[in-house]
Amino acid sequence: MKKQGYTCGLDAAVDVVGGKWKALILWALHYAPLRFGELKRSVPGISEKMLIQQLREMETYGLVHREVHHQVPPKVEYSLTEFGHSLNTALIPLGDWGEKHMRTIEAIPRG
Amino acid sequence: MKKQGYTCGLDAAVDVVGGKWKALILWALHYAPLRFGELKRSVPGISEKMLIQQLREMETYGLVHREVHHQVPPKVEYSLTEFGHSLNTALIPLGDWGEKHMRTIEAIPRG
DNA sequence: CAGTATCCTGTTAGATACTG
DNA sequence: CAGTATCTAACAGGATACTG
Numbered sequence: 001m002k003k004q005g006y007t008c009g010l011d012a013a014v015d016v017v018g019g020k021w022k023a024l025i026l027w028a029l030h031y032a033p034l035r036f037g038e039l040k041r042s043v044p045g046i047s048e049k050m051l052i053q054q055l056r057e058m059e060t061y062g063l064v065h066r067e068v069h070h071q072v073p074p075k076v077e078y079s080l081t082e083f084g085h086s087l088n089t090a091l092i093p094l095g096d097w098g099e100k101h102m103r104t105i106e107a108i109p110r111g
Numbered sequence: 112m113k114k115q116g117y118t119c120g121l122d123a124a125v126d127v128v129g130g131k132w133k134a135l136i137l138w139a140l141h142y143a144p145l146r147f148g149e150l151k152r153s154v155p156g157i158s159e160k161m162l163i164q165q166l167r168e169m170e171t172y173g174l175v176h177r178e179v180h181h182q183v184p185p186k187v188e189y190s191l192t193e194f195g196h197s198l199n200t201a202l203i204p205l206g207d208w209g210e211k212h213m214r215t216i217e218a219i220p221r222g
Numbered sequence: 223c224a225g226t227a228t229c230c231t232g233t234t235a236g237a238t239a240c241t242g
Numbered sequence: 243c244a245g246t247a248t249c250t251a252a253c254a255g256g257a258t259a260c261t262g
Contacts, residue, residue, distance in 0.1 A: 008210070108171060
């Protein structure tokens with residue numbers, strides 16, 4: 001979330017879902033609501049700091065809903081809103097594309 | 112292009128098209144091949160440095176083709192490959208989503 | 223369990239000036 | 243026209259330790 005005055009829809013969408021983690025978190029929540037710890041295990045490699053940071057942003061975007069259950073031990077569940085689901089749906093073709101070309105992508109020399 | 116061993120297709124796709132500019136450059140080239148200067152005008156706000164840098168990466172990914180016409184003054188045309196077109200197609204729903212929700216997105220308080 | 227708080231590093235990106 | 247080169251600021255992200 002950095003700009004105003006987007007030049008096209010893709011510009012706006014990339015601004016919302018951009019960065020290393022948001023699309024993956026969205027994807028993980030597609031199937032069912034998850035607790036913080038479950039989510040962490042569902043997104044391999046993410047640190048607790050990045051996870052909570054991205055979740056907070058996605059909450060302010062209205063993509064994710066945070067539900068606190070006052071128990072001991074604490075239980076917090078994250079789920080997609082309708083808005084979040086609509087974004088996830090829009091990401092499906094991109095995910096399919098990536099899956100289809102994963103081998104090609106991995107074979108590209110890094111640098 | 113940073114990792115190997117993607118966990119899902121979206122992971123791989125975000126790695127290829129991620130960052131601030133690549134999706135926009137891809138989008139601009141969707142309609143027709145463009146020269147460097149035309150491309151710069153088509154992607155408002157991009158610096159020459161970022162444009163050439165992103166184009167080079169996209170060339171190594173095989174998304175973009177660079178055609179040099181040996182003339183004075185020089186003329187270099189950039190176009191999408193078939194691979195680039197396939198990625199662009201996969202981005203259409205995301206672009207539509209962004210367009211549809213642009214007002215909502217702009218209204219979110221920045222942080 | 224579900225976070226916070228700090229510190230630290232590498233990358234991204236902007237500004238500016240210059241070239242074949 | 244189509245780039246290169248250099249410098250610097252900003253930010254994303256990682257490591258580690260601590261808390262209600």
